[in-house]
Amino acid sequence: MPSLIPKSSYEARPRIAVEIRPEGVFAARANDASGFMAQVARAELPRQAVQPGLRQQNITDPQRVAAAVRQVLGQLQQGKLRDVTLIVPDAAVRVILLDFDSLPSDTDDALAVVRFRLAKLLPFPTDAAQISYQVMTERARQLQVLTVAIPYAVLAEYEAAVRDAGFEPGAVLPSTLAVASAVNDAAPGASGTAALVINTSADTMTTAILRRGELLLHRMLETAPAALAPAAQLPAASSIAVVPTMPVDGMYAAVEPREYGADDLAGSDVDEGPVVESFVPARELAEAEATATALEMQRAVAVAAAYYEDSLAAPPELVLTSGSMSALQVAVLLEGSGLQTRELMQAGDLLGTVTTPMPYGLLAGLRGALRNDARIVTRPGARVGARP
Incomplete structure (x- = not known):
């Protein structure tokens, strides 16, 4: 199951990213880990084809959404690449910062502790959700942990749209965490x-x-x-x-x-x-x-x-x-x-090869998803407290 938190540079994300939003489907390609966009593409969607939330049927028109994903990714020069970073709406996930005195060194045990804490905070069962976590800070024997949770059924809808288009979600990011990775x-x-x-x-x-x-x-x-x-x-x-x-x-x-x-x-x-x-x-x-x-x-x-x-x-x-x-x-x-x-997003985040006009705001998440030198980096399952 893909991570819901940006990975580190030693586990580079795909150089192609696609974002599924109520406003449409947007995609971009980078040439290297810097994430500067070499190409961008967009496709419109019928109104309410995507209705983000924590319940099933976020994607009410799967065929149209998959077609839009296929359209935008087809406009990018991806070569033989089929893995993409998928950005999902914030409304489909829950992002929560938790404080711990400590966490087990074993990642499976640590994840079980995180799940237990989240059980009282999430509006859906934790055993029916994909959960990722990352230790953000460790000071004075106190850990602040970033956690991200999404119901399996909801995640499956967005992943299916990518797979039905002929691609594979190699990483999954919530919209604002993707945007956060674009902050320099x-x-x-x-x-x-x-x-x-x-x-x-x-x-x-x-x-x-x-x-x-x-x-x-x-x-x-x-x-x-x-x-x-x-x-x-x-x-x-x-x-x-x-x-x-x-x-x-x-x-x-x-x-x-x-x-x-x-x-x-x-x-x-x-x-x-x-x-x-x-x-x-x-x-x-x-x-x-x-x-x-x-x-x-x-x-x-x-x-x-x-x-x-x-x-x-x-x-x-x-x-x-x-x-x-x-x-x-x-x-x-x-x-x-x-x-x-x-x-x-600034003009300098785009290479001269970009010719498709698009509002900067709708590119910010893609820019962050394509950067592999972002600071929000530790993968779930990594050693707790480890730094890249």
Whole structure:
């Protein structure tokens, strides 16, 4: 069973990565372990073909999803390579940081201890789930352990989409852990050696804090799908810092229902009054849902920023963005917070051979999956506390 946590450089991941998201299927290829992308590809999916969650039927249209995987991977020059790194949505997994006084040196025994602790925290049985773990830090006889769990049945759906396309999932990563592997400690945006990252999809937003490759925080918020305007429908975002210039309400203007009149529906010019009135409640509900979602997302970022300040003794100034919301959209959401935003992905992460236009945010996870020098590295089953 593939690992759910990035592997170390001595167990290099495949040089091809594919991400299955509600917004579509995305893939990229790298020439070497540096992970700089030489090719990228994307394929659209019917709405709700992928509905991430902890129950079966995440993939409601397996044939279409497998066809999309086959399409994007077929556009890459993979040669005889058939192993790929598969990135799955955050909503399909649970990522939890645990503290231990110690763990057994035997990896099987250590995994049993981890499973026992997770049994009280997961909304599904641990014996029906693939579980991976990694010791993040060991200080003063206290271990902080990163754990990742996904129900076997859910994992099988995503793996089947890859296999049905004629490829093999050589490694599996949750979306935000893949994104975290793309964070370069020396890159602009990492305050000193720490970074606050926001990763969004059509129905989730995950906040993460990294310090020198150590994951300090990972929190996922489920959001209302209709409230977010996906970056997949927007031009590629700029890589420069963005300062908010418009109100939060502007973020949702694109999804506000239109006031259709009777002539729109029947093709004839008649009195529109009653028809327009029947659409007003729906519009008000959509506006209320969008506003509530925006407030929840703002609170989630505020919590992450407070945790950042408490842990690192300094407030964050910059948020690195990834996923379906562009840096501009996140900046609008965070207007008044004092936080600036910048795409985690930069033009320098792409080689000159890339000609397919794609929003940077949707490439961030692929970039991390293709890097084999990332700090979040220890494989499950490795000796506890071992460092690459």
